[in-house]
Amino acid sequence: MAKEIKTIGVLTSGGDAPGMNAAIRAIVRKSIGNGVNVKGIKKGYQGLLNEEIIDMEKKDVSDIIQRGGTILGTARCLEFKEEEVQAHAAEICRKHGIDGIIVIGGDGSYRGAQALARHGINTIGIPGTIDLDIACTEYTIGFDTAINTAMQAIDKVRDTSSSHERCNIIEVMGRNAGYIALWCGVANGAEDILIPEKYDFNEQNIINNIITNRKRGKTHHIIVNAEGIGHSTSMARRIEAATGIETRATILGYMQRGGNPTCKDRFYASIMGSYAADILCEGKSNRVVGYRNGEFKDFDIEEALNMHKEISEYQFKVSKVLSQ
Numbered sequence: 082m083a084k085e086i087k088t089i090g091v092l093t094s095g096g097d098a099p100g101m102n103a104a105i106r107a108i109v110r111k112s113i114g115n116g117v118n119v120k121g122i123k124k125g126y127q128g129l130l131n132e133e134i135i136d137m138e139k140k141d142v143s144d145i146i147q148r149g150g151t152i153l154g155t156a157r158c159l160e161f162k163e164e165e166v167q168a169h170a171a172e173i174c175r176k177h178g179i180d181g182i183i184v185i186g187g188d189g190s191y192r193g194a195q196a197l198a199r200h201g202i203n204t205i206g207i208p209g210t211i212d213l214d215i216a217c218t219e220y221t222i223g224f225d226t227a228i229n230t231a232m233q234a235i236d237k238v239r240d241t242s243s244s245h246e247r248c249n250i251i252e253v254m255g256r257n258a259g260y261i262a263l264w265c266g267v268a269n270g271a272e273d274i275l276i277p278e279k280y281d282f283n284e285q286n287i288i289n290n291i292i293t294n295r296k297r298g299k300t301h302h303i304i305v306n307a308e309g310i311g312h313s314t315s316m317a318r319r320i321e322a323a324t325g326i327e328t329r330a331t332i333l334g335y336m337q338r339g340g341n342p343t344c345k346d347r348f349y350a351s352i353m354g355s356y357a358a359d360i361l362c363e364g365k366s367n368r369v370v371g372y373r374n375g376e377f378k379d380f381d382i383e384e385a386l387n388m389h390k391e392i393s394e395y396q397f398k399v400s401k402v403l404s405q
């Protein structure tokens with residue numbers, strides 16, 4: 082017999098991502114539409130432990146679909162990896178009458194959700210991270226907004242790179258995943274794309290590529306560097322010393338985490354939020370929502386966390402050919 086769900090909680094966890102508010106809006110309105118009450122949990126698992134819990138009505142998510150960030154706030158909470166802290170958090174849920182929780186975040190947040198499920202709180206995860214590094218889904222909320230923000234910034238750097246006939250290294254986010262760097266590298270026509278999944282750390286190859294392109298008459302050289310490799314400023318100094326070409330580094334940083342979510346992020350967030358609310362209200366638990374093979378679906382959290390995905394060798398190599 083599935084557990085009866087009368088009240089659910091929603092929280093955002095880990096790095097924030099544009100579109101999280103659209104997901105929160107969908108969860109609140111779909112759950113209330115299903116006859117279930119909703120409580121917002123502020124600041125991720127830290128807020129849960131501090132009992133920063135608010136009732137949410139349909140009106141509380143008005144006029145947020147277009148806003149970046151998360152109205153609930155988010156946080157990282159390392160103590161949540163501890164068993165007794167997880168058990169205490171489940172007790173807090175029961176104290177507040179919360180039968181199930183939807184967690185919007187990445188892999189780490191899913192492990193927190195898995196822990197709550199072990200302690201009797203039904204949980205559903207939604208992929209909310211700009212990194213696109215959750216293997217069970219082809220899309221994570223925030224990725225499209227982040228890559229468009231980065232792409233527009235890199236276009237601007239490319240203008241000045243040409244004006245000054247420089248080499249420019251632009252470092253993008255992704256923690257240990259290279260998807261933002263790969264997509265922006267291709268979209269910005271980068272001469273080199275450095276991602277942790279593929280980089281051989283042979284800096285001489287980059288130097289040779291710069292010299293060859295300059296001899297061909299190219300007036301700029303764009304290197305998109307994933308933060309998983311990082312050290313862009315010192316890399317710029319070494320490249321300038323070796324080539325004699327002025328080389329500058331730009332760290333895009335946190336602008337990639339904000340901004341008005343794109344249509345794609347609002348759409349995916351709205352569908353995933355609604356989907357998560359429906360399966361939680363039906364009594365499902367320990368599941369994560371994803372987008373795969375053209376469909377929205379849900380997976381067992383453990384199976385999802387054990388999946389792996391690779392960066393396409395073809396996609397990675399195409400940029401070097403197209404930028405020649």
Ligand code: ADP
Pocket residue numbers: 094095096126127156157158159160161162163186187188189190191192193194196210
């Ligand atoms: P993301 O969810 O984007 O991967 P993090 O890896 O920082 O971000 O995880 C976000 C939060 O999820 C952490 O601050 C912690 O509260 C919780 N968390 C991460 N890993 C675990 C784990 N193994 N067990 C329980 N909770 C975890």
Ligand code: F6P
Pocket residue numbers: 095096097157187210211212254255256257308338
């Ligand atoms: O996981 C999303 C992300 O933006 C990563 O791309 C980045 O490395 C990390 O969060 C930064 O974390 P914080 O906001 O805690 O500095």
